[in-house]
Amino acid sequence: ILLVAITGFVVASVLCGFAQSLPQIVGFRLLQGLFGAALVPLSQSILLDIYSAEERGSAMALFGVSVMVGPVLGPVIGGWLTENVSWRWVFYINVPIGMLAFA
Known part of the structure; x- marks a missing residue:
């Protein structure tokens, strides 16, 4: 499902x-948006499966940081690309x- x-x-x-x-x-x-909506919950599910109970908090915190960086850098990079x-x-x-994520 993640690859799709x-x-x-x-x-x-x-x-x-x-x-x-x-x-x-x-x-x-x-x-x-329809395809992208599945990416976050699937990614979190994979993180919870990969990491032990002791490491899950750190993994989810790092995931949260990456989710927060997107809305900050997205408009900056998008504006530069457009200009x-x-x-x-x-x-x-x-x-x-996406190719890197698929690999």
């Missing part, structure tokens, strides 16, 4: 980058990250 969610999110991200109209990008963002490259790269940036 990662693949779907990356494919939807690429489709967002290819969008030629507002209805297309809204539809592709909806698709991106210097193209708004489409806000979505294309998910491809290498």
Whole structure:
């Protein structure tokens, strides 16, 4: 399920980058959200399975930090990409990250 969610999110991200109209990008963002919604609970479940009871608190704290960094860095990186490259790269940036996550 995790691999399907990662693949779907990356494919939807690429489709967002290819969008030629507002209805297309809204539809592709909806698709991106549907696949992306599964990523957080699945990731937390995997963390709880991998780490022992003593290590779970630290693992979840590190996960929480990474979840909080995204909303801080996302607009900064997105603004830089939009200004210097193209708004489409806000979505294309998910491809290498998604490939790494899939591997």
